[in-house]
Amino acid sequence: MRTLSTLHSSRRGDIGEDGVGRNWGWIVTHHQHTSSTGRHSPEEQRDFLKDEDRHRRLPPDPILEAVGIQAGATVIDVGAGTGFWTVPLSRRVGTSGKVLAIDVEPIMIEELSELVKAQGIGNVSVVKSEDLSIPLADHIADAALVGFVLHHASEPKGFLHEVTRLLRSDGRVVVVEWHKRATEHGPPVELRLSEEETRSLLEKEGYAVDQVPAGHDDVYVLLGRRC
């Protein structure tokens, strides 16, 4: 069995180390929209993330309800993409709460900014980050939503550590990921993090971890409470 570290190095090796290729290459394999370079562009990934059918396959609200995101909370949506979680989060936290929608990709930042403007959403701020560095102060958030992002990070451990830095001492992190087996949608199996791997990463970062119903057979949701 490959260890986490070998998995990560092969992840980089499989699809390039140029930052863009690393983050987007797997989409090609799975969704069979292979470009001449063998990679999906950020634009193609953006269009995939905007597919409205995603909401039917995996309604975000029951998950946000199950993990207890409440009105008035400050939530960071890390790897927010085109706002799949951001918009329902903003509704849930309401006018007394705040969502910080964070992403590394300029095209996602542009997309999120347009979305916020077009929908007149007043409680979302869009933040451009670097892979393991988010330009926000310590302990600002009650919760972090990490939806289909952890397996993208060059170093999931360092990524979680940076997310944890932003949480208050009683903060929670919600990780949504694909099960590590072949499924109709999602990245190649070898790039996924099993539920056990994700649980172990969270526990090493100091969280007590519970499984939350995902409402989808191919996806798992882990809720980490800082302890």
Ligand SMILES: C[S@@+](CC[C@H](N)C(=O)[O-])C[C@H]1O[C@@H](n2cnc3c(N)ncnc32)[C@H](O)[C@@H]1O
């Ligand atoms: C599969 S998409 C998921 C987007 C969104 N969370 C969703 O569920 O629709 C992964 C997103 O994570 C972003 N991302 C990848 N690595 C990241 C990192 N280290 N920090 C922040 N965002 C990252 C990508 O740019 C992309 O928008």
